[in-house]
Amino acid sequence: xxxLRNKWALAALVILCWAxxxxxxxxxxxxxxxxxxxxxxEYEKYVIHVNICINSTEYDGKIxxxxxxLVPLGYSLLQAxxxxxSVNATPYGWGYLVDAINGIWSxxxxxxxxxxxxxxxxxxxxxxVGADQHILQDGETVKWQYEESPW
Amino acid sequence: xxxxxxxxxxSILIIFTALCLASNYALIGxxxxxxxxxxxxxxxFLLGPAYGAAIGILSWLIYGTINPYGFVPQIWLATMFSExxxxxxxxxxxxxxxxxxxxxxxxxxxxFFGVLGFISTFIYDLITNVVYxxxxxxxxxxxxxxxxxxxxxxxxxxxxxxxxxxxxxxRALEKLTGGVWxxxxxx
Numbered sequence: 001x002x003x004l005r006n007k008w009a010l011a012a013l014v015i016l017c018w019a020x021x022x023x024x025x026x027x028x029x030x031x032x033x034x035x036x037x038x039x040x041x042e043y044e045k046y047v048i049h050v051n052i053c054i055n056s057t058e059y060d061g062k063i064x065x066x067x068x069x070l071v072p073l074g075y076s077l078l079q080a081x082x083x084x085x086s087v088n089a090t091p092y093g094w095g096y097l098v099d100a101i102n103g104i105w106s107x108x109x110x111x112x113x114x115x116x117x118x119x120x121x122x123x124x125x126x127x128x129v130g131a132d133q134h135i136l137q138d139g140e141t142v143k144w145q146y147e148e149s150p151w
Numbered sequence: 152x153x154x155x156x157x158x159x160x161x162s163i164l165i166i167f168t169a170l171c172l173a174s175n176y177a178l179i180g181x182x183x184x185x186x187x188x189x190x191x192x193x194x195x196f197l198l199g200p201a202y203g204a205a206i207g208i209l210s211w212l213i214y215g216t217i218n219p220y221g222f223v224p225q226i227w228l229a230t231m232f233s234e235x236x237x238x239x240x241x242x243x244x245x246x247x248x249x250x251x252x253x254x255x256x257x258x259x260x261x262x263f264f265g266v267l268g269f270i271s272t273f274i275y276d277l278i279t280n281v282v283y284x285x286x287x288x289x290x291x292x293x294x295x296x297x298x299x300x301x302x303x304x305x306x307x308x309x310x311x312x313x314x315x316x317x318x319x320x321x322r323a324l325e326k327l328t329g330g331v332w333x334x335x336x337x338x
Contacts, residue, residue: 004260004263005259010259013262013263014262017266020270020273024296024299024302025303027295027299028297028300031297
């Protein structure tokens, strides 16, 4: 067969196979994308978007922002934080106390405290209840800060 | 067409059908990885398009009926006739392109048969997916693309099996039989 001696003919055949496979994969991922987009639209009324900041500058100089995080409606700050970070918390009568976030543990001098952004005063407002008791609102911005105990 | 070597060809056809069945049941745990397609193609290449198609049809006639994944008549008929594409293609290719022997370089032939395996598997998958869509009232495009991961795996596996195994298998069979019984190589 003469055409088998032509390298370009062989390359064209291989490229044809690649085109078939990649078109199939493209179609598959497009369908999946459509399916997930529709699912997201369907669930949009049951989810909210929040911005979560984890500030551990006093420990390792890092500030992590989880902007536009998708959270189920009715989730508490503690539940939302557990979605974006590894959290250790201890239950007390008044609520949960967060002991560690992302492996950074509270100690005798430093604690994890939370704040929420007040749009009216344009400042951080100290969280006065346990993180499990603060139910997040759509568009809310919250911050965990590793800081020296204010008490 | 009944010729003087018909009994020999018929025996080879039956052996290939048995091989297809045995290999399919043995590989039942590995979805989409089958050597049946390769065997049907090889059978067609050695015996001719009609015999090759018959190997495909006979294999699915049994494997489709006694199948642990269940029996759906429309799918069964579709796979039975789509499988014959491999045998038919093998027969046509050998008649039209390789009249005397496989005289090209090993690398080129491997690529060529790998591509042939890929394209015939693509046609097979396309037909079975369309029949599945029509049987279960699923939109054809959805049926084709939803099964893409499986069809790509099937096509790539067959391309690899055809590319790597076809030439050694045909050369070994040719050596074993002298090429005369099959009536294709070294006539």
